[in-house]
Amino acid sequence: DVKVTQSSRYLVKRTGEKVFLECVQDMDHENMFWYRQDPGLGLRLIYFSYDVKMKEKGDIPEGYSVSREKKERFSLILESASTNQTSMYLCANGQSGILGSFGPGTRLTVL
Amino acid sequence: GIQVEQSPPDLILQEGANSTLRCNFSDSVNNLQWFHQNPWGQLINLFYIPSGTKQNGRLSATTVATERYSLLYISSSQTTDSGVYFCAVEQGGFKTIFGAGTRLFVKA
Numbered sequence: 001d002v003k004v005t006q007s008s009r010y011l012v013k014r015t016g017e018k019v020f021l022e023c024v025q026d027m028d029h030e031n032m033f034w035y036r037q038d039p040g041l042g043l044r045l046i047y048f049s050y051d052v053k054m055k056e057k058g059d060i061p062e063g064y065s066v067s068r069e070k071k072e073r074f075s076l077i078l079e080s081a082s083t084n085q086t087s088m089y090l091c092a093n094g095q096s097g098i099l100g101s102f103g104p105g106t107r108l109t110v111l
Numbered sequence: 112g113i114q115v116e117q118s119p120p121d122l123i124l125q126e127g128a129n130s131t132l133r134c135n136f137s138d139s140v141n142n143l144q145w146f147h148q149n150p151w152g153q154l155i156n157l158f159y160i161p162s163g164t165k166q167n168g169r170l171s172a173t174t175v176a177t178e179r180y181s182l183l184y185i186s187s188s189q190t191t192d193s194g195v196y197f198c199a200v201e202q203g204g205f206k207t208i209f210g211a212g213t214r215l216f217v218k219a
Binding site: 031033035042043044045048050056058059088090092094097098099100101102104105 | 154156
């Protein structure tokens, strides 16, 4: 089974903290994606990477950055966490723009 | 940008019933996928179906790209089919946009 794993299932942080969310895939897929899911707003694309060291903004990149130094790992960084970034964060991989597998999600609460 | 509309928003079925979920999209797309999010939040890739018909067990999907819609059929529904079904489209540039989903509850 193709596996996409995320570093934490649940995370609680304080306003202003720097937060790292890690995503690792065990397949050789070129693309990786970060989404957030909020009630009533569905899944929204934050950032994606179509290859190592390459990144593109999604629909809601403000307040986030990403890093992809290795093919298997895609990190989402909240430079200074705010309460409006409380959400479920979902990582996915893919090839040629087609989504493959999703990770189990990280439920982040910012107090 | 492209609009993706799913219907119905909510659906309650008795176990064993059949159902059809619909996805309309407002512009031409390169890719179309269906996903199931189970009650624990895990998203499962069901179909990649930019056009035509595919079947996988009790599930099948049809996309009519020229008319900008896709249908997901669930036959002989089971309680494990409960969750949210999402349609997702990609127009190019790797940006996949999700619909709001259809929330399905299958009663035993």
